[in-house]
Amino acid sequence: MAKQKYYVVWEGKQPGVYDTWAACKAQTDQYAGAKYKSYESKAAAEAAYRAGWKGNWGSSAGGASKSKSGSSGRSAGMETSEEVDYDSISVDVGTRGNPGPVEYKGVDTRTGEVLFSVGPISKGTNNLGEFLAIVHALAYLKKEGSNKTVYTDSVNAMKWLKQKKVATTLPRDNSTEEIWLMIDRAEQWLRTNTYTNKVLKWQTKQWGEIKADYGRK
Secondary structure, X not given: OOOOOEEEEEEOOOOEEXXXXXXXXXXXXXXXXXXXXXXXXXXXXXXXXXXXXXXXXXXXXXXXXXXXXXXXXXXXXXXXXXXXXXXXXXEEEEEOOOOEEEEEEEEEOOOOOXXXXXXXXXXXXXXXXXXXXHHHHHHHHHHHOOOOEEEEOOHHHHHHHHHOOOOOOOOOOHHHHHHHHHHHHHHHHHHHOOOOOOEXXXXXXXXXXXXXXXXXX
16 A cells, blocks of 8 residues: 655645645646645654745755756756756656556646647556657657756656667567557657757655656555
8 A cells, every 4th residue: 555645835826735646736736836745744744844845845946947057968868956947848657557558748847738648558668658758758849949858757768768778578569569669669769869958857755746747646
C-alpha cells in the first residue's frame, strides 16, 4: 500500500495542507507561480506551511527564474537546477500497469496548458513513455524554433536520450508493435537532428509533482 503523503500549497488557488494529490493539484493547476511540495507526515507538512515556502520549496524569490547554469548544448542538457525555469515544457506519462497502456503529454510549465498529448498506446512501459515524451517535446520545440527547456522526472529516459537509444526488456511482439514503431521513429529523429534545448530533471522533492503529472498516485 502506498504511504500516505501530505501536500503543502504555499501559493495556489487556496493555500493550505492537503492529504491527497488530487486536492493539491486542484489548487495548483492553471495557477502561474504555484508553490507546493509533498511531505511524509502531516506534522512536517503543517510545520513547513507555517514556515513558508522560502527554504522549503526552493531558493528563487519569484519562483520563475531560469537555471543559473550558463552552459548550453546537448552535453548541458542533462543538468539539474535548484530553481524552476517556468519558460519551459514539462512532460509526464500516465500508465495503467507496467507494462500496460501508456499515454503521455507535454504542458506549459507556467500555465499547465496541454501542448501535446498522445495515447493511450496499447502496451508499453513508463520509461518508454517518458522517452517518447521528451523526444516529442524536442521535436515540437524545434518546429517552433524555440530553445525552451524540457523537464522530465525520469532519470532512465534522460540516459536513453543521451545515448539516442532505449535499453528495455519489453519484447517486440504483436502486443508491443505500436510503441516499438514510435520508439524506432524517436531514435531515428535523435540520430538525424540536433538541438540546444536543455533537458532537466524535475526535482519532485523540492518542487512538488511535475506539472504534466496525471495524478495517478
